[in-house]
Amino acid sequence: MALHTETPSRASGPQPEQAQDRRGALIQTEALASLLAAIVGERGVLARPSELSAYSSDGLPGYRLRPRLAVFPHTTQQLVDVVRLLARKQCPFVARGAGTGLSAGALARGDAVVVGLNRLNRIISIDPLNRLAVVEPGAVNVTLSRAAGAYGLHYAPDPSSQTACTIGGNVAENSGGPHCLKYGVTLNHVVALKVILPSGEITTLGNADGEAEGYDLLGAFVGSEGCFGIALEVTVRLTPNPQGVRTLLADFTSIDAGARATSAIIAAGILPAALEMMDGPTIRAVEASIYAAGYPADASAVLLIELDGMDEGLDADVQRVEAHCLAAGARTVRIAANEEERTRLWQGRKKAFGAMGRIAPDLVVQDAVIPRTRLPDVLREIAAIAELRQIQVCNVFHAGDGNLHPNIGYDSRNPDESRRVGLAMRDIMQACIDAGGTITGEHGVGLDKLEYMPKIFSPESLAAQCALRDAFDPERRANPGKVVPVHSCREWVGA
C-alpha cells in the first residue's frame, strides 16, 4: 500500500482533465456551500482547498482524498437539516468522527461532502440505576468512561484510540479494544440508536430495554461503516467497575513462546479481561517514547494480561496464568504493584501504534483475525514475508482473540520501498486468509480492504451485502465507494 489519490491531492500540480470534468460539480459546490452555511453558519463550513486538506486523511494517511466541502453541525437539529438538504440535492456524503479510523473509511470519494460530527460531543444523560448513557455521536470514548466513573461505572469497549475516537465512529466500525476479550465489542454495548437515513428519515433501532423486536436492525447498523446513514444519538450500556484487577507483564525471548503461552491460558479455560502481545521492535519504540512503560527493552515479546472480577479467586487465577507463562518459557512475570504502575503498563500498550512513528515517517497497519491456535504459525510466516520483502514489521495485537495488527514502517518518498510494503501487506493478508482467518477484526473494510473482499466472500454474498445496503440507502449516497466493491453491486443489479 502506498500513497493513493483520486481527486487532486496536490493543489499546485496542474490537473487539466480533472478540472474540466469537475467544472460542473465545482459551481454546484459554491452554491451548496452557501446553502449549508445557511444551516450551520459560515464557521461551520469549509470550502477552501487549503482548509480541506486536513480532512483528506484519517489515521491511515497513506490515503489522501481531499473532499470538496466539509460541514460541521453544532446541534442535532442542524445535522438533521444538513442531511435533508443533501438528500434534496442528491448529494453524496461521508460522516467523520475523529478521523482515527484505520481503513480510510472517513475519506470522501468522488463528490461526497464530509459531515464532521466532532462538535456534537455532548453526553446527553447518564442513568446510573439502569446503567445506561445517551450520547451524541461525536462524544469521545474516554470522556464517556470518565463521566461514568463518578458512578463506579465505565464504558467497556476501549479501543487503543479511546482518548481520541468518537462513539459514533466506534458504532460505525463496531470497534473493539483490549478489554473486549472478556466484555465484548461495541455491538454488545449499544442498546439503541437514533439514526438519520440518507433520505432524511429519522428512525430508532433497538431500545433501551434491550428487547428484540423483529429483525435485528441495530445489529446491522453497528459496523456498517457509515454506509447506512448517520447515528444521531447512541444509547449504550455502562459496566460496573470490577471489584479487583490484576495486571501482569510476562516477557519472553521469542515470539513463539509468547504465542504458546497465549494458547495455553485460553485452553486452560481462563478468561482474562485482556491479553495483549507486543514484539521486540514495538517494545523498543514504546520505551523510547514519553509513554515508556518499563517493558524490558531486550525482550522479543511481552504479554500484557489483565484479570478482573471478584477479589475472591482472583489471585488463584493470577497464579495459574503465571504458571502457564513460565511453562511456555517466560523469563519473568511481573504483577503491577499499584494503580499507577497498571496505568503505565496500559498507556504503553495503547500508545504503541503512535510510538512507531519514531521508526519511520510512514506507517501502515493491517488488521486480520486468525484462529488463535494458528498464532505461532502465522507469526512465523509474517516474519518470513518481512524477510523476503526486506521490510520491518512490528507486531502489537489482541492475542487473546487472535486479532493481529502487523505494523509496517516505511518512507513513502521511496517508491521502491512503498512497492515492497504494498506487496508485503498483500502477502500477509493472504497468509491470514489461508490460515482460515478474515481480513478485518475491528478497523473495518473502508477503502483499504476493498480489494480483499472478493477473496473472502463469494459474488452471491457480496451481492446480498449490497442488497442490505440498498434497504438503508437505495441511492448509495452514504459513504459511497466503501466496504463492498462497486462492481459486485453492479453485477447484482444486472443479474
Next chain:
Amino acid sequence: MSEPVAVPACAIPGTPLANATAGIMACVHCGFCLQACPTYLALGDENDSPRGRIFLMRSLAEGDLALDDPSVHTHIDRCLGCRACETACPSGVPYGALLEATRATLAQVVKPPLRARLILALFARRGLMRAVVAAARALRATGIPRLLARLPGDLGFAFAMLASSASPLSRARYRSRGTGARGSVSLLRGCVMEGLFAAANRATERTLVANDYTMVPAPNQHCCGALHAHAGDLEGARTLARRNIAAFEAAGAELVVTNAAGCGALLKEYGHLLADDDAWSARAAAFSARARDVSELLAAAGPRVGAPISYRVTYDAPCHLQHAQRVHAEPLVVLDAIPGLERVALVDSDQCCGSAGIYNLLEPALSAAVLAPKIAHIEVTGATLVVTGNPGCLMQIGAALCRAGVPARTVHPVELLDASYAAAARSGR
C-alpha cells in the same frame, strides 16, 4: 486504485521549515493529540489542531500550499504554542520547534501584525522596556486599574491584568539565612517579573538562600527572547540569547534560575536555538544544561518547611512548565513545604489558560474562549489563591477572576513559600 504518487523533494529549501521536515514526518496522524489541544476543543476544526497544523506544515514543505496562503496563516497564528500536544504525542513530534520554524518561515513572506512587532521591539530594548513597566507600576499603585478593570472589552481586560499583577500577600520583612552549600545561582530577573512581580523575584532569592543556595548577581542580562522565538523572530531571539549567555558566563554562577515558566522553557532551548551557530553552539548548550526553574531547585533541596499559613489554594500548571519543560511534581513539592495550606485539585490544571505570551493581545476572542473553562473550574474549587508560576498566566487568570467577580487571586508558588518562611521568622522558629 491509482499508483503511488512520488512525494516531491522539499519545495521551500533553505527555510527554517525545510530544516524541520524530519519532525513533521514523525507525525503518524494517529490523532492522540486532538483532545489535548485547547484550540481544537474550542473551535472543533482539525485545521486548528496539532495534527491539522502539522499537515499544513507538511503541505507547505511539499509545495501543496503556498507560503502566503491566508488559511495557513490563520491557523498557525491561532496556535497557542502551549505544547500540550507534545506531551500527548507517542511519536515524539517536536511540535514547539516545528511551530517556531513555521512562524519564522511564514514571517519571511507576510510580516506579523504591527501590534506584535511593536511589542517585540519593546521587549528587545531594555531601557525602554524598563521605563514602560515603571510607568505601568506607577499606574498600578494609584489603584485606578482595579477600578477600570470592569470596563468592557480588551481595554478593561488590560487594566484587570495590570491590577492583578500586584502581590496578594503581605508579609513582614525577614532576613533569610542559609549555608550556601548547595551551590551558586544567578537569577534571570525577567522583563515582566522584575517589572511587575518584583515581590516574586525577591521571594525567589530569599527562599533559595534559605535553602542553602548562594545568589550571584548577573548584571548585564536581557529579555530571554521567548516571545520573539514564539512569534517566529528567531534572529531576534538569537541576539538576545547570545547576550544572556555572555552575561551569565561573566557572572560565573553554577546554575541559572528563573521563576517564569515561559522564560525557562526558552533558556533550556538556547542550545537548540543556536545549534547552527559554530561560535555559540557549545556555549549555548552548556548554558541550557545549567538552566533551572526555581521549583526544581527548591524541590531538590527538600525544601525547608516554613510556619503554617492558612489558605485554600489550587494549583494550575503553566504550559511552559508542564509541557515544554516537563516539570510536573516540583511545584507541588514546594507547596508541600507549607503547613496549613488546604489544597484542592483543579480539573484540567494541565490545560492552557489562553495567555500564551502575547497571544491574548493578538487573538483576544479565542484566548477568552480557552480561558472560560479554566475560570469555571477554578470557581468550583472555592480556592482563594490560584498558584501558578508564570507571569502571563498569573495576569491572565488573575484578570479573568477579577472581572468575573470570583473572590480569588493569583500568586506565584515561591511567594507562598516565602510568606510561610516570613511567618516562621516572626515566630522565632
